[in-house]
Amino acid sequence: MDLPADFTTGERIRHSREKRGMTRAVVANLVGYSSDWLKRIEAGQRGISIPALVRLARVLKVDDLSDLIDGATPMPVSAWEGPAHPAADAVREIVDAMTFRPMAADAPPPDVTALTARLRRAWRDWHALPDNHSVVASVLPALISDLERATIVLEGTERRRAHAALTSAYGLTQHLAVDLVEPEVGRIIADRAARSAQMADDPVSLAFGAWTHGHVLRSVDADAALWTVREAAAELRRHMEDDEDAVGLYGSLCLHMAISAAYQGQDGEAWRLWDAADRVARNLSSGYSHPQTIFGPSNVDIHGVSLAAELRRFGEAVARAERIVPENVPSRERRGRLYGEIAAGHMQRRQLDDARRYLELAYLESPEEVPFSPLTRGVAVELVRAATGPLKADAVRLAERIGVLSTG
Template sequence: MGERIQVLRESRGMTRKVLAGLCGYGPDWLKKIEKGYRELRSHTQLLRLAAALQVSDLSLITGGEAAPVPLGRLHHPTLPDIWDAVMRRNLIRPADGPVDVAVLRGRVDQTWRLWHGSRHNRTEVGSLLPGLIRDAEAAVKALDGAERRSALVVLSDVYRLTGQATAYVAPAELAWVVADRALMAAQDADAPASIAAAAWNLGNILRETAYPEQALETVTDAAELLRPHLTTAPEDWRGIYGALHLNAAVTAAREGREGDAWRHWDTGDRAAKSLPPHYVHASTVFSRANVAFHAVSVATDLKASSQALSLADDIAPDTMPSLERRARLWVEVARGHIQRGERTAALHVMQLAHGIGAETVAYTPSARTVAAELWRTAPRALRPEAAALAEAIGIAAEAA
């Protein structure tokens, strides 16, 4: 079994550290399994490995009978309609009346605000996306010249939003199609800020699909595209520039590259301080508050739990207008407490996270991992609360 795991890992270009980290363990744990020094008897650990390796059949790991496994993709009821809208592209120029790009732009901006402002953002945004995708595609086909370029920027934003709303629930092929279309539309519009925003989205997907080097290259190249123009550029150019460096900081931290992680974070911090105190980028929510939130994420990913919790102590969460980002902050704090073995504190902040962004917790793997760990290991007196959290986000149903 260990040899099979090693072959699968190497065929995907993953280091032991990366694969073990995706399973919630250190590289020594995986090394002992691959070398045959430790038996892998836990079905939960086996499923984690299968999901991290994107293996659809456990027999590829065990060598035994075929046994299908979930690939970490959760079900969401809005996905079929979104899939249909993405995959059924009308190649014929629409015969409808004139398209008002300004109205379409307003609808997309409003939907971004809904994404950041709703506890049930995936459901509410997901129900709007099919119509937005079709209308934005139709606008690009119906218009020419400067209006078409404006429509292409809107289309790129729609596909970026689609990537956000379907993260962890869309199959890999849909994630790649959506990311590629966002970037192509921005490039067709020849809009640097839109290109950079699409690269930010692509960097997220590359990182989550175990391509950290390509993720770093994508976001740093996009940042370099904007850097020569920052002194005279609009505020949003500086906002997306800062967001790209925060994206790079998280990727570097997950790879254990401490120096690179904090270097990128520092660049993002300087970008935030060059903007007005209350500036917030509409889609990435880059801001001074988001820089502080990312410092907690970087420290947690570097396993510096004491530093992460100390940084979190100095944050006022309500300064972040995005409920999605606020919920993610508490998940990072919970991860820090779990690293220190503080399960009572971890359960408390996970309950806060769920109260703020129910679907952010239910559809984010790191949050589900923490909730599952608490369900298994919470102190006896808190097991009913841990079980209630697991049931609320669907972990208990999966186990059943």
């Protein structure tokens, strides 16, 4: 792409869009974000993540990311396209499953307590196991099918309990779907979680439904996500006395709102909400973490890293990250993502050896997530491009293990 050398990333994106005769609204919709989000990127008012840049490149038919970020070294879009994860089939099975046959009248009634126990095991496995994607994908389709049946054949309190469990199960499905399936599939899952929460009709389920729905809504309209979650948090706050899990979920909603505020560049509001979550975490029992969201002191610290990075304070993000004791993070999945975020922060600062070290830690902690995450794949590709000498060989070997480079 022959453009002036001083063109910014935003100007390059705008030029590519206008060259193809596409409006900002059309491009933003195809990428899965709001028109205002793209407007601010083109104006240089906010940065853009590698995953979002890759989606933009595909929509604009740009094969090389260096055309959009003024890089001298080719950066093919294909390098960020991970292999198909087997768990994606399970997610699509859940979304596509639809039956129009009446439920068998002679079948024994579902046991909601047993179904809830199965769901708790699935959440524990998600946070504890290195092969969490495969294990959870192997049980979720049947579990959701059984919960869907329970919401149909049961009545009264038991039906609402089944809907509450189904809300949580769809929340876990949304976690599984991230980076594995198309954004529209994630939207279907979040919508089902929200509808189940409405049918459960209790403040905790409604708050969890908002938490799940807000994650998907944020990418389209961060302001709407902030409003939705704020409303749910305000209602939950009225009903969380003597329920530590409800308090933990409230803290998670505060962190959710903080990230949404940061997406819009609302620096002061983002840190105000983070401070609110920090106060909640410090009043919880020692060692407590929310069973689904993993809210607790270490989770608050991790979100501080994410806020700093979203607000383009990469030095602060790295400094915050390195003050976190990974062993205190009660989720293996979240520890892997933390290491990936630290690697990305070091990459932004061109601290290549540190970036490689943390990327390898991320892979060792979450071997089923790192090969499919656009963030960590991006770090792997940039490392191979930028490294020299012995570090280059280490970067290539790590990229081969992750699956960014072929070993053939």
